[in-house]
Amino acid sequence: MKKTKKITFIGAGNMARSIIKGLVNAGYPASEIMACNRTAEKLAFFSQLGINTSTDNDQGVAFADVVVLAVKPQFMQAMCESLAQHGKCTDKVFVSIAAGLTVARLQAFLGCPCPVIRVMPNTPSLIGRGVSGLYANDDVSDSDKTFVAEMMNAVGTTIWVPEESQINGVIAAAGSSPAYFFLFLEAMEQEALNMGFDKNAARAMVENAMLGAAEMVCHNSDLELSELRAQVTSKGGTTAKAIEHFQQQGLSELVQNAMRAAVTRAQEMEKTF
C-alpha cells in the first residue's frame, strides 16, 4: 500500500482474523494494526501476529485513524453507542463489515455523521484470495475510499457497488458463498467415505478436484463456465449422468433460491438490528 494508516478492528473474531492475517501476510506493518475484543482469550492469536491488542474498545478508537466495526450485527448498536458516549469518534473513518446494517443506521448508532464505508468481505481474505464489495456515500472523501479499497485489495479483489442495497447481493454471491462451496465439498467427501475411501484419500480427492477446477476457472476467464463443464462431459459418459441428475433435481433453482434467501435475511436484519 502506498500509505499506511492506523487501523483498529473492534471484534476480533473469524472475519477480523482473516483480514488482519491477510494484511500482515501482505506486508502491512503489524505495529499499525490493533485488534480489540471484549474477551481476552480471542486476542492471543492476534498477539502472536505481532499486532496491538486490547480489551478496551475506547483505547482502540484512540489508537486508530480507521476503525473497522467487526462485531456481529446484533451487538453493533450497543458497541457503537458505547464508543460514541466516550466522544472520540468524530475524527475517525469507520468501516463496517457487518451484514444487514445500513450506513444511516451505523451513523445513528455512532451519533455523528462520521464517514462510514461498508465493506462486505469473505474469509478467504486470510490467504489473500478474498473478494469484497464496497459501498460509500457522499460523506466519504475520495482519499478515504482509496485507502479502504487499497486495504481490502491487499487481501484480495474489490468491487465497488453504486447502490447500498447491492451490498446484500455481494453477501449472497461472495460474503456467504465460501460456505456454499464448503457444504458441497462436505457432501462429496461424505460420499467418497461411503464408497470406502479413507478420510485422507476422500479429502485429497475433493480438495484437489476443487482447487484444480477453481484454478481452471481463474486461468480461462475468456471461456464461459459452461464450456469448461462441457470439456469434462463426454457424450454418454459418467459426468453427463451426474450432471443430468443435478439438473433434473433443480440445482440452478436451488442455488438461486439459496442466494435469494441470503438477501432476504440481510433485508430482515436491516429492520431488526
Ligand SMILES: NC(=O)C1=CN([C@@H]2O[C@H](COP(=O)(O)OP(=O)(O)OC[C@H]3O[C@@H](n4cnc5c(N)ncnc54)[C@H](O)[C@@H]3O)[C@@H](O)[C@H]2O)C=CC1
Ligand atoms: N464470518 C464471515 O465469513 C463474515 C462475516 N461478516 C461480518 O463480520 C462481522 C463479524 O462476524 P464474525 O467474525 O464471523 O463473528 P465472530 O463472532 O467470530 O467475531 C465477533 C467478535 O466480536 C467480539 N465482540 C462482541 N461484542 C463486542 C464488543 N462490544 N466489543 C468488542 N468485541 C466484541 C466477540 O467476542 C467476537 O470475538 C459480522 O457483522 C458479520 O456480518 C462479513 C462477511 C463475512
Ligand SMILES: O=C(O)[C@@H]1CCC=N1
Ligand atoms: O453469515 C453471515 O451473516 C455473515 C455475513 C456473510 C458471511 N457471514
